[in-house]
Amino acid sequence: MSKAKQPTKLDYAILGLLKDRAMSGYEIRKIFETSAMGNYSSSPGAIYPALKRLERLYLVEKTTKATSGKPGFTMTSSGRESLKRWLVEPINGEEITRRLDEILLRFAFMDSLIPKERQIIFLEDFAHHLHLILKEMKTFYRIHGNTLPLNGKLAFENGLAIHEAHFGWAKKALKALKSAI
Numbered sequence: 001m002s003k004a005k006q007p008t009k010l011d012y013a014i015l016g017l018l019k020d021r022a023m024s025g026y027e028i029r030k031i032f033e034t035s036a037m038g039n040y041s042s043s044p045g046a047i048y049p050a051l052k053r054l055e056r057l058y059l060v061e062k063t064t065k066a067t068s069g070k071p072g073f074t075m076t077s078s079g080r081e082s083l084k085r086w087l088v089e090p091i092n093g094e095e096i097t098r099r100l101d102e103i104l105l106r107f108a109f110m111d112s113l114i115p116k117e118r119q120i121i122f123l124e125d126f127a128h129h130l131h132l133i134l135k136e137m138k139t140f141y142r143i144h145g146n147t148l149p150l151n152g153k154l155a156f157e158n159g160l161a162i163h164e165a166h167f168g169w170a171k172k173a174l175k176a177l178k179s180a181i
Contacts, residue, residue, distance in 0.1 A: 007054065007082060007086070009102060011053060011054055011057075011059070012086045013032075013037055014028055014050055014054060014060075015080075016105065016108075017031060018075040018079070019075060019113060020112060022063050022072040022074040023072050024065065024072045025048055025051055025073065028047055032047065054073075054079065055073075057082075058078050058079075059076055059078055059079030060075055060076060061074060061076055080113070083109070084113055084114065087106045088122065089106075090125065091122070091126055092129065093129045093132060096129050096130060100166070103126060106122075107126075110122070116177055116180060120174060120177050120181075123170055123173055124174065127167060127170040127171060130163055130166055130170060133163055134164060134167060137159070137163065138160070140156075141156060141157075
């Protein structure tokens, strides 16, 4: 696929919702409107064009939902493979500082598609990068913390606390996944 034909982050979020069952465009839009996935978009002006784009890329297809007989969308085998590739893309430090929500979304969609061992590798990589970022942040704070303006210092401390919380969660999640094997 050329760059122009690559799925967008919104497309991957929709594919993740379709990984286990067919859904209508309306059901997908409602999930975006009522959850943190709204960060990607809940606008009909974005969701429905994304579904059309996914159809053109042969990643989803229109179907009739067995439960209601109403039209819906289901992920194709190509869509499943594309989603799997996105889920296991390597993590880098910049991604953690700029797109943390995307990393967590990828992790959330892994459960039924990616083997537990690979999920553990993903989380170990996440924790490793968080550890490196925290180390840099703590060094910066130790050297420059007393020279920062009060509000800057408080904002920096917030960022530090958030990264520490994510690091703690990653260790807890790793323990849970390892005990599930």
